[in-house]
Amino acid sequence: MNMMVTRRALLGGMALSGAAALLPATAWGFRADGASLYPATNAFIKGFVDRRELASTLACVGKGQEEALSFGYGTQAMDSARPVGPDTLWRLYSMTKPVTAIAAMLLIEDGKMGLDQPIADFLPAFKAMKVQNVPDGSITEVHPAKTQITVRHLLTHTAGLGYNIIQKGPIKAAYDAAGIVGGQVSRLPIPGLAPVTAAPSLAAFADRLAELPLVYEPGTRWSYSVSLDLTGRLVEVVSGQPFDAFLKTRIFDPLGMKSTWFQVPASEVHRLTTNYAPVGGILIPMDPATSSIYLDKPPYPFGGGGLVSSARDYDRFLAMLLGEGETGGVRIMKTETARLAMSNLIDDAVDRKGTFIEGEGFGAGGRVSLPTSATGEGLYGWAGAAGTVGFVDRVRGYRVGGYTQYMPSDALPFQSGFAKAFYQDALR
Incomplete structure (x- = not known):
């Protein structure tokens, strides 16, 4: 089978014809309260597993500082019986930014x-x-x-x-x-x-x-x-600290993010998903969990795309952002710093034509919506090359994560359609 991944394919460009035929036929779901509260989101993510297009999908949605609701379908790999859940490990790629x-x-x-x-x-x-x-x-x-x-x-x-x-x-x-x-x-x-x-x-x-x-x-x-x-x-x-040590000391440990690493410990490989490439109607294992490159120590901690995390952990990070520097009684940054980070930090004169953020703003490492955006202002977040997406809506008070594992991210409309499905629920 010919599997070609181009330079830009990691960000999009590979077409998918047909549906993957090697996936479990039975979807597995949990947190029925989340599925019922967010029916459009639930139907959207469930469809990819029902149609055998993806091995698994998961949504993690929190309102304000309330406990997040996770609901998902499928298993960690096509050949796995382990269902995905809030503690499943996903390659975040650019959600590291x-x-x-x-x-x-x-x-x-x-x-x-x-x-x-x-x-x-x-x-x-x-x-x-x-x-x-x-x-x-x-x-x-x-x-x-x-x-x-x-x-x-x-x-x-x-x-x-x-x-x-x-x-x-x-x-x-x-x-x-x-x-x-x-x-x-x-x-x-x-x-x-x-x-x-x-x-x-x-x-x-x-x-x-x-x-x-x-x-x-x-x-x-x-x-x-x-x-x-x-x-x-x-x-x-x-x-004066190694980069990964700084993240652990100042962000991960205070927020209780115990499942976020640049290298997945051998003891946690049982939680790691397999990453796939959709090719010719079949999902090809690109990075099998049991032999994943994320089990190796990376040459350096990739600040632009190196983290693996769980939906539960990344939700803690998003909750801190939504809480403007604080969540669960723990404050890691001042309110004004958090607000600045999630504000538009680029001037109108910056050329954005033809880029991923045309017509949008950009803050510290993430896209920022503007008053002219479809959802109005208040959104901050980014997505990853393997299909994940995470953002906060500061106006409506939501924190939202969508998780799956396939590359490139535009081979299927999961990443591109996830937020649209969510807002069918949030705006109804």
């Missing part, structure tokens, strides 16, 4: 760096950056950047940096050669994705990245990038 950005906001709150402070104050190699004369063109035909990269630029994808799953041509090749990657997929070779050896540490990642030209002038265009991975390096330099 808001977590990393909140870590940076904590350091801003601590007074250790400023939102508009040049990152070169902490990472001197980024002081004199060059910019490609033509985006994705020559990497030798460059000019000096007019603007220093700031912390704000990193948190909002406006630093001008690239992504090896986005860029083309010489700059993509240079990123690959330098091991500038933002995540991992599998121990298995993936057709269409050239093997890339990641940089051996966050320090090496940052140093190598600084040697390459920017794709855009800082502050001018929203460009999905490795900027949140670089933020991880910034966090550890400014804090």
Whole structure:
């Protein structure tokens, strides 16, 4: 069977014809109260398992600071009898980005760096950056950047940096050669994705990245990038702690997030889902749980896409956001810091045409809705390459997570349709 995954396929682009034929025929559900309270959401997620398109789906919805309701269907893998639930482990991929950005906001709150402070104050190699004369063109035909990269630029994808799953041509090749990657997929070779050896540490990642030209002038265009991975390096330099240790100390432990890691402990593999690629009407195991690459220690903690977590754990993070820095009697950041993080941090002059956030705003690591958005203002969140999605609605008081595991995320309309289904319930 020919399974091709292109550079952009991790973010979308692979078509699916037909339904997967190797899935359990019987869906498994739980928390009937959640299913009855959110009937459109329930029908939406259940349909993917009933139609044998996905191995499992799960929704986790909380109102205010009330206990979240989880309801889901299917099993952790096609060949597993274990049903999914609130403690099942999912690859978050880019849902890691808001977590990393909140870590940076904590350091801003601590007074250790400023939102508009040049990152070169902490990472001197980024002081004199060059910019490609033509985006994705020559990497030798460059000019000096007019603007220093700031912390704000990193948190909002406006630093001008690239992504090896986005860029083309010489700059993509240079990123690959330098091991500038933002995540991992599998121990298995993936057709269409050239093997890339990641940089051996966050320090090496940052140093190598600084040697390459920017794709855009800082502050001018929203460009999905490795900027949140670089933020991880910034966090550890400014804090004096390893990036993953900072997350554990300042976010995970205080919030009781005991199932969130960059490496899944061997003792917890029984909770891990399998990640699939829908190809020709069949789900191909891309990263089987029992031999997952997430059982290996990563070369560095990927701040842009490296976390594995449970719906219960990520809901604690979302509850903290909805509580403007506090949940369960534990405050990890000031109200004003949380509000700033979830506000639109990019200027109207920033070019967003043709990007994932065209017509929207962007905060610290996540999309921010505007008054002109379909749901109005108040939404903050992001999604992941394997189909997950998580956000808070600060106006209506909801925190919402949708979970499944397949790549690319636009091979099926789960991720793209999940929020629409939820708002059929929330707005009725």
